[in-house]
Amino acid sequence: MPLIAELERELGARAAAGLVRRRRTIASPQGARVVVDGRELVAFASNDYLGLAGDPDLADAACAAVRRWGVGAGASHLLGGHFAAHAALEEGVAMNLGGGTHHAFADSGRGFCVFNDVVTAYRALRTAGRLRRAVVVDLDVHQGDGTHALLAADADAFTLSINGFRNYPFKRVAGDLELDLPDGTGDEAYLDGLARVLPEALRRSRPQLAFVLAGADPYEGDRLGRLALSKQGLLARDAYVRDQLRSAGIPVCVTLAGGYAEDIRDTVEINLGTVQTFSA
């Protein structure tokens, strides 16, 4: 039997046994549901975890990026190099939409915090030889006692913490520079204080990287905060910190830390303001 006929017979036998794989065709854009071979199915294999694949803003940003940088990968990190746009993004601003677990100690977790993410990240960067000096700018209304304890003996790490004086934790651990504010402190007094202590912290620490714990809990509508900043005041706080770091050429890693507004939508709005401010 000629070879071609032999192969056709073999393939026919496999097809009859249902062993030939047929490629399916998706006829719809990315999304939570897709149309596959004419049937609508739940797309559990999609990587559109955030449901943003069809977001108009993302589409516009992608179009702008394609016009500027072209289509396709275009660069090999090891051989040809790394696009300047990627490098700027990686080295300028990083943000964790969570984190800021500053009450975690080496041997115990407290106050909603199990592991101290900022100290862990700092130690990992140091071990990898990426940097030596860093500053932690902790603007969550509660004192970062765990961070202070973990970094107390480290001369290369500097901690700045702005706290509600009468708030948790009730047994304090001293940081390098702290500003304690009375209950009910509003925008003006807060921003005045920040403008005093942040430049001092940067001057004393000369950091290669700043970790910022933004904290939505100094907000006047917060159930645990005890301070009285408005949403505008919090935006001004974030913009001031961003501008100080940017003008000093210090890259920043932001974590959101605490936020417990009566209405959770207020906390989300404040968190969103932080993200937009630091990415602007």
Ligand SMILES: [Zn+2]
């Ligand atoms: Zn807090």
